[in-house]
Amino acid sequence: MKKISILNIKGGVAKTTSAINLAAILADEGNKVLVVDVDAQSNSTMSFKAYDIDDLSVSDVLLNKDIDIEDVIKETEYENIDILPSNISLAFAEKKILLDVTRNQQNRLKRALEQVNDKYDYCIIDCPPSLNMITINALVASNEVIVPIKIDKFALDGLEYLLESIEEIKEEFNSDLQFKGCFVTMDTATVVNKEIKKALKSILKDKLFDTTIRQNVSVTEASFEQMPVVYYKKSSNASKDYKSLVKEVF
Numbered sequence: 001m002k003k004i005s006i007l008n009i010k011g012g013v014a015k016t017t018s019a020i021n022l023a024a025i026l027a028d029e030g031n032k033v034l035v036v037d038v039d040a041q042s043n044s045t046m047s048f049k050a051y052d053i054d055d056l057s058v059s060d061v062l063l064n065k066d067i068d069i070e071d072v073i074k075e076t077e078y079e080n081i082d083i084l085p086s087n088i089s090l091a092f093a094e095k096k097i098l099l100d101v102t103r104n105q106q107n108r109l110k111r112a113l114e115q116v117n118d119k120y121d122y123c124i125i126d127c128p129p130s131l132n133m134i135t136i137n138a139l140v141a142s143n144e145v146i147v148p149i150k151i152d153k154f155a156l157d158g159l160e161y162l163l164e165s166i167e168e169i170k171e172e173f174n175s176d177l178q179f180k181g182c183f184v185t186m187d188t189a190t191v192v193n194k195e196i197k198k199a200l201k202s203i204l205k206d207k208l209f210d211t212t213i214r215q216n217v218s219v220t221e222a223s224f225e226q227m228p229v230v231y232y233k234k235s236s237n238a239s240k241d242y243k244s245l246v247k248e249v250f
């Protein structure tokens with residue numbers, strides 16, 4: 001099972017949109033895919049209609065080592081996609097992990113995922129918009145990390161800090177971790193966008209993917225239907241772009 005974190009320390013850059021659509025395309029190609037939602041906002045869980053505050057969730061997996069992850073994973077309505085769901089309890093899980101010094105705090109997700117290593121081809125981890133202990137668990141569990149970037153006035157802010165942090169986690173906890181690269185989301189054909197893309201290219205070089213995901217109203221429509229856009233409207237620009245991205249990245 002190849003494990004890929006979708007990470008940015010900013011919210012609203014299309015982490016969740018990218019996670020669920022990459023998962024959907026990989027599943028469509030016949031791969032068994034596990035989506036892991038480690039964001040307390042639980043948007044990818046909701047996108048697969050798997051949100052339930054009373055169910056076991058990823059928090060239980062992080063806090064209780066005796067939990068069988070297979071009892072927590074849910075099937076989705078789509079073939080080949082299962083989800084390790086999140087719910088609001090994850091908002092309190094980090095503090096509990098930090099207070100529990102009797103066990104390793106960074107490798108809990110990694111340990112849990114080892115139990116299903118042979119069941120899936122890909123695991124896509126939808127990260128929260130911060131670098132907390134939950135995110136560190138995601139990165140320690142991952143082979144690869146991909147960073148979506150939304151172009152706005154602040155697109156470049158914090159990027160270097162994020163890339164340094166990934167390197168630190170790699171050195172400290174997970175020498176396997178590979179920073180695959182960044183890609184632009186919600187792309188438009190404006191002059192400002194082109195300028196910022198140039199700046200990104202000069203900072204990231206071959207770590208900026210050629211594929212960009214165009215801004216596309218079908219993504220918004222799909223989110224209201226609680227489904228990935230590549231299932232909602234295959235012919236939309238965003239669906240085509242996510243397909244190209246999968247080709248380029250995998």
Ligand SMILES: Nc1ncnc2c1ncn2[C@@H]1O[C@H](COP(=O)(O)OP(=O)(O)O)[C@@H](O)[C@H]1O
Pocket residue numbers: 010011012013014015016017018043129185186187213214215216217219220223238
């Ligand atoms: N390509 C796109 N075109 C238009 N809207 C998009 C696109 N990608 C994401 N969005 C919208 O942007 C918002 C933030 O996306 P989301 O995936 O939830 O970001 P994050 O997980 O980083 O917070 C959502 O409302 C989503 O529908």
Ligand SMILES: [Mg+2]
Pocket residue numbers: 015016017039041043044
């Ligand atoms: Mg999100």
